[in-house]
Amino acid sequence: MAFVPVVGSVNYKGGVGKTTSSRVAAQGFAEDISINQGKPVLIVDLDPQANTTRRWQLAAVSHEDGSVIPIPHDELAEATDGLSYSSVCDLWLDLLGAGSPVAPLAYPTSNPRIHVVPAHENFMVAASRMPDEKVPVLAARMVEWLRDPSLAEKYCCVIIDTQPTKSALIDAALAACTHVYIPFIPEPQPVDGVLSMITYVSRQAQNRGNDVPLRFLGLLPNRVEKNVILHKKTLRSLEDHPNFGRYLMPVRMEKRIGYAETDDYRNAPDQVTDLEGSNIEWEARRFVRYLWEQIKADLPALGHEVGA
Ligand SMILES: Nc1ncnc2c1ncn2[C@@H]1O[C@H](COP(=O)(O)OP(=O)(O)O)[C@@H](O)[C@H]1O
Ligand SMILES: [Mg+2]
Numbered sequence: 001m002a003f004v005p006v007v008g009s010v011n012y013k014g015g016v017g018k019t020t021s022s023r024v025a026a027q028g029f030a031e032d033i034s035i036n037q038g039k040p041v042l043i044v045d046l047d048p049q050a051n052t053t054r055r056w057q058l059a060a061v062s063h064e065d066g067s068v069i070p071i072p073h074d075e076l077a078e079a080t081d082g083l084s085y086s087s088v089c090d091l092w093l094d095l096l097g098a099g100s101p102v103a104p105l106a107y108p109t110s111n112p113r114i115h116v117v118p119a120h121e122n123f124m125v126a127a128s129r130m131p132d133e134k135v136p137v138l139a140a141r142m143v144e145w146l147r148d149p150s151l152a153e154k155y156c157c158v159i160i161d162t163q164p165t166k167s168a169l170i171d172a173a174l175a176a177c178t179h180v181y182i183p184f185i186p187e188p189q190p191v192d193g194v195l196s197m198i199t200y201v202s203r204q205a206q207n208r209g210n211d212v213p214l215r216f217l218g219l220l221p222n223r224v225e226k227n228v229i230l231h232k233k234t235l236r237s238l239e240d241h242p243n244f245g246r247y248l249m250p251v252r253m254e255k256r257i258g259y260a261e262t263d264d265y266r267n268a269p270d271q272v273t274d275l276e277g278s279n280i281e282w283e284a285r286r287f288v289r290y291l292w293e294q295i296k297a298d299l300p301a302l303g304h305e306v307g308a
Contacts, residue, residue, distance in 0.1 A: 001149050001303050002149060002152040002302060002303035002304045002305075003146075003147050003149070003151075003152055003178070003212055003302045003303055004042075004146065004151045004152040004155050004156075004157065004158050004302075005157050005158070005178050005179060005295045005298065005299070005302060006146050006157075006158045006159075006160065006176055006177045006178045006179070007022075007025070007157060007158065007159045007160065007177065007178070007179045007180070007181070007217070007291070007295065008160045008162060008173055008174060008177040008179070008180040008181075009021055009022040009025075009159065009160065009161055009162060009181060009183060010162050010170065010173075010174070010180055010181075010182055010197070010201070011164065011182050011183055011184060011193075011194065011197065012164060012165060012166050012170075012193060012197060013164055013184070013190055013193055014164035015164075015185075016164075016183050016184050016185055016190065016222060016223075017183035017184075017185075017220070017222035017223065017253065017259075018047075018161055018162060018164070018183055019047070019051045019052055019055075019161050020183075020222070020253075020259050020260075020263070021181075021183045021220055021222060021253060021287070022043065022052070022159050022160075022161045023043075023052070023055065023161075023262075024253075024259070024271075024272060024273075024284050024287065024288065025159055025287070025288055025291055026041045026043050026114055026159050027111065027114070027271040027272075027273060028273055028284060028285065028287070028288030028289075028292075029041045029156060029157055029159075029288065029292065030111055030113035030114050031113070031271075031273060032288070032292075035156065035157075035288075035292050035296075036113060036156040036157075037156055039113075039154065039155055039156040040112070040113045040114060040115050040154075040155055040156070041113060041114050041115070041155065041156060041157050041158075041159060042106055042115050042116070042117065042151075042154075042155045042157070042158045042159070043056075043114060043115070043116045043117070043158075043159050043160075043161065044088055044104075044116075044117045044158060044159070044160045044161070044173075045087075045088070045116065045117065045118050045119040045161055046088060046119070046124070046160050046161060046162050046163060046169055046170070046173055047119060047124075047161055047162060047163040047164070048068075048119060048120075048121045048122075048124035048125050048128065048163060049119075049121075049163065050068040050118070050119035050121060051161075052116065052118075052119070052161045053068065053070065053116070053118035053119045054068075055263060055264075055265060056107070056109045056110070056114070056116045056118075056265065057071075057109075057110070057265065058070055058071050058107050058109075058116055058118040059071065059118065059119075060072075060085075062121075062122075065122075067121040067122050068119065068120070068121040069085060069087075069120055069121070069122075070085035070086060070087050070107070070118040070119070070120060071085060071107075071118075072084040072085050073085050073086050073105050073107060075105060076105065082099055083098070083099070085118075085120075086104050086105035086106075086107075086117065086118075087104060087117065087118055087119060087120035087123060087124075088104050088117050088119075088120075088124075088142075089104075089120050089123035089124060089127055090102050090103065090104045090105075091103070091104060091138075091141040091142060091145055092123075092127055092137075092138060092141060095127070095130065095134060095137065095138070096123050096126055096127065098123070101141060103145050103148075104117045104145065105117075110265055110270075115155070124163075124169060127168065127169050127172075128163065128165070128167035128168055128169040128170075129167070129168065130168040131168075132168075134168065135168045135171050135172065138168055138169070138171075138172035139171060139172040139175035139176070140175075141172075142172045142173065142175060142176040143175055143176045145176075146158060146176040147176070147212065152302075152303075152304075157295065160173050160176075160177065174201065174204050174214070175204070177214055178212055178213065178214060178215065178295075178298065178302060179214070179215050179216075179217050179294070179295055179298070180201050180214065180215075180216055180217060181216070181217035181218055181219070181220055181249070181291070182194055182197055182198070182201075182218075182219050182220065183219075183220040183222045183253075184219055184220070184221065184222065185221075185222060185223050185224075186221045186224060186230075186231045186234040186235045186238070187230060187231070187234055188230075188234060191234060191238060194219060195244055198216065198219075198244060198247060201214070201216055202216065212301075212302060213298065213301055215294070215298060216247065217249075217291060217294050217295075218247045218248065218249040219238070219244075219247050219248050219249060220249050220251070220252065220253065220287070221235060221248070221249070221252040221253070222252070222253045223253070223254075223255040224252050224253065224254045224255060225254070225255050226254060235248070249287075249290060250290065251283070251286045251287045251290045252283070252287075253283060253284070253287060254279075254280075254283060256272075256279070256280045256283075258272045258275055258278070258280040259272060259280070272284045273285060273288070
């Protein structure tokens, strides 16, 4: 029995590149057959702000209050007794007072190798505020869904884009993740927050016992400006940090307009790895390969038979 690798992009701060780097990773995995083995990547939008959902054109506006809901799903469009759309919150419909829990349905996107489970703003806000005693239930459902061996047959990898606040929803996601990385901007204050997050993730990993492992893939410096002395200094002191230095990824994303330009799927190309021969292409590929090398090393621990 094999489990799909589940990678969380996490940082309790906003604007640090969780959504952008998770998209770059998904697009990178999706275009490399040696990584995906012909299977799509599944992105789960776990942020009520729904940026990933918008990026892949899966967002609609609720007539009731203007909040973001997913567009109707083809397989549910005719539904009369339930919701015509799906989101990750389908796992918790009973707790949300909206029906019986079911496994979320993924939506196809403009990229045949990328599927997305979109966000539902109000359900997610409600789920993220569930009292502490409900967190184990949220988590158990998420684990049950993502550990289903059929998911490993269907997808090469699941990537979870998370919200910029510590919440019950993130705790549930962390319970289901096999891998986590933290994008951050190399400036002193953000770094302090990041270090306490590493401690938190490590504790989660220890509490997991002999179950599927949770591995920390590292800190991804993002929006790096190589001529900014503060960035250089911050990165150097992090590198030299006795406890956390080893977590700094040997790859980074510099501040480049191409990351923002590809936030819109209508722009061509819509992924930075298609900007052939550019520094951004090269840098994004290094990041993608670095993530995958580590995930690949853990595939046997997830029950995958890895060929020579
Ligand atoms: N390396 C980068 N260079 C330039 N712009 C970036 C970079 N990384 C992210 N951005 C832009 O910064 C904004 C915030 O990034 P985002 O990935 O949405 O952060 P988060 O998901 O952590 O809130 C977005 O508009 C995105 O396009
Ligand atoms: Mg985001």
